[in-house]
Amino acid sequence: MKEEVVEQDKLIPGMRIIAYQGLEARFGTLDAEKVQWLAHNFKGTTAIKVDGSQVAIDALKVGDRLLEIGSFPASLLHLCEVGEGLVKALKSQGFSRFKVQTASAQESHIQSVGKATLLVEKTKKSKETQARAAKEVEKVMDALAQGAASLESLNGLVEEIVENSYLEAIGALATLKQSDYTYGHCVDVGAIFAGVYFEIQRHRGVEPVFADLQEALLSGLLHDLGKSSMPKDILESPLQFEKDSPEMRLQRGHSEKTGKLLTEMKAHPVAINMGLYHHVKPDGDTYSSYPKNLDFKDALFETRLLAIIDSYQALTGRRPFKRSWSAPAAMRYLEALSGVEYDEEAFEGFAKVLGLFPVGSLVELSDKSRGFVMNVPQGDLSRPQVVLIQDPEGRDLNKHPLVDLSVTQGLSIVKDLDPVELFGEKALDRFLALKVG
Template sequence: MAQTALSSRLIKVPLSKLQVGMFVAKIDDVGSLKIVTAGLLTSSDAISMLARKGVQYVWVDPDRSQSVEEDEPDAAEVSAAKPGNRDLRQQKAKKLLGEAKHLIRKVLGEVFHGKEVDAKPFGELADRMIESVMADADAFKCVSALRHKDAYLLEHSVNVSFLLVTFGRYLNLDKAMLKDLSIGGILHDVGKTRVDNDILNKPGKLTAEEFEEMKRHQEHAITLLDNLPGLSQVSKDVSFMHHEKLDGKGYPRGLKGEQIPLHGRMACICDIYDALTASRCYKEAMSPAAACKILLSLTPFHLDQQLVYQFIRCIGVYPVGSMVELSDGRLGIVWDLEGRDAMHPVVKCFYSLKHKKFVDVKYVDLNRCDINIAKAVSPCSLDIDPTPFY
């Protein structure tokens, strides 16, 4: 009975929200490592130790926690106790992302087995995605930055859809067009369900024959989507055109110049950007900044140069959710860009590269200090897991 009463008082707290002065009553097992120590957190070193051991959540007893006086923070730094509105929107974005992946998994399975696909759920998902982007695009960006190699096709489809909506909104396209773009993004790689998995996930370079087979996923998409009732031509074009090139050397139709409409050109940019910033079985993810350089290198023969410039202005060289190293040696996540230029975001810092240890979570406003971004960092290049801090 006493144990039940105790458990009812405990609050599950992510490590990124843990603060000095909290009383940790319980810590879940981490893999084969059992951590049973409980007690009052009296220093940030204790929190860093938990992070090093891979702990993501702890159970805090608020009745036994204490207020601890700390040094006055720098004016440019805010402690981890931030208002919860952003966290709430991010939780909603995470839930929507999960539902989107579930729907795509279901539809890809139906397509693979030759079953009839209903387009209606995609319209409903697109409406909710547009609503989420309108409410807080940054929350969705931060959530979509969390990626897994084994879920690439699902996450890539959702992210391309999200990027198209975000880019379309930046270009002031109407809501009907945003919806068509979103649905097209979700379905743009549906033809890959007909490509052999050994080719799709081959870790090395494809042979000429294998590449030709890979390119056929576009032909499969045309067959599959042309028979899908209720799907707009714009949504179909997003799928059919995302591998076309302005110089006519793309596929499947070798379209050239003005034959590729605005939404087709947008699809090319969003597809390449997301593929570059994702980890695959055969490559590590690039930072957004490095991916933007690649996009620019593909203009004007492959991609529309002016449209690429607009995309980079829309997303930012250091978009929300990306990892950066600051000039003082701290590592952080770009957290807020609203009303700011790309070089002066708010950065959520949690690790010192100089001292190789986790530090107290601080939100650093680069508009209010002499600290700046030293460089973009790809998460796969790190020896630590930043996931708990998103």
């Protein structure tokens, strides 16, 4: 914790005073009245005199010259916690300098621990909502395959996700690879999209096109709706299809189909663009770009962002036919392709908001301890807060300290690890079992 000496006018509510200083000018040589006043108001503290000697406050005598009052007992905490009332009172009492603990550091640590604990709680709760939402997407797609569907049931879940602020938690679930790969993918993409979109637009100084989080979440979630027309055995096949195989052609038809369905459903026009264009690449000639007749320049910013999130979720999510990537590895991959396969500005915004080590990433620090990333830092994206789960010897910790790399010198992230590779099916449980301290 940082300690510093500040002038009276630099006291900020939230700081914690550990000693009153700068008294001699106003206090001068103590008279009887002052001695009494100090003994009464600072009972239990220690006084340091100008000559350096230290005495209990009630041992001060007339004629003493006072330098500092410190060692406040718990009963005088109201004289240490800087609030507006105290600052006012101090002004009239002639105390001019204070030794303070930069409460912003202390407080921000407490706040960070609180936030991290809340995130773990929310992730626990949102797991069930995410699974239900994925089931609901499946039902809607099944109903669409039969020629009829309503988005009513989805609306309720979208609201539930937003109202409980589960967006970040669903992002963490995605990082921890909990989603089934067709329907869970839709929910994750929608949640990540809604979770980052408004902040990205704020950074860009651009008015969002969606009225609220719900609208953005639903629009993102519907981007693969056209997959409803694919036979389930193809949709859920553990195989990766050959280029130009009939199955691959069906798969590549899904975005056009999504555009059509969303148009029929009179969805938000931007959602339609997102559905139709999310696989269109800047270079339309590459195999990965489809439908072939569409041009990237007609893909809206929202669509370009969604395309990045779509790939991010696909890379990190578990697929039966491939090893999945760790979230930071996926970010590096997307960064490498930004400006080539993906829109540069959209990636920049995405990385700024999701971080290069997205929440839930498992990382190893330079002292070999390991932990989960809990936040996206404001400044250097490579220095987030990490909650440690293993010590440098690889032993599991029972309590999990939060290390804020943005203020901790001498420690840094040296590599990222795949939580599933390390902990298998227990990956999410390890995260949910965090006791942040």
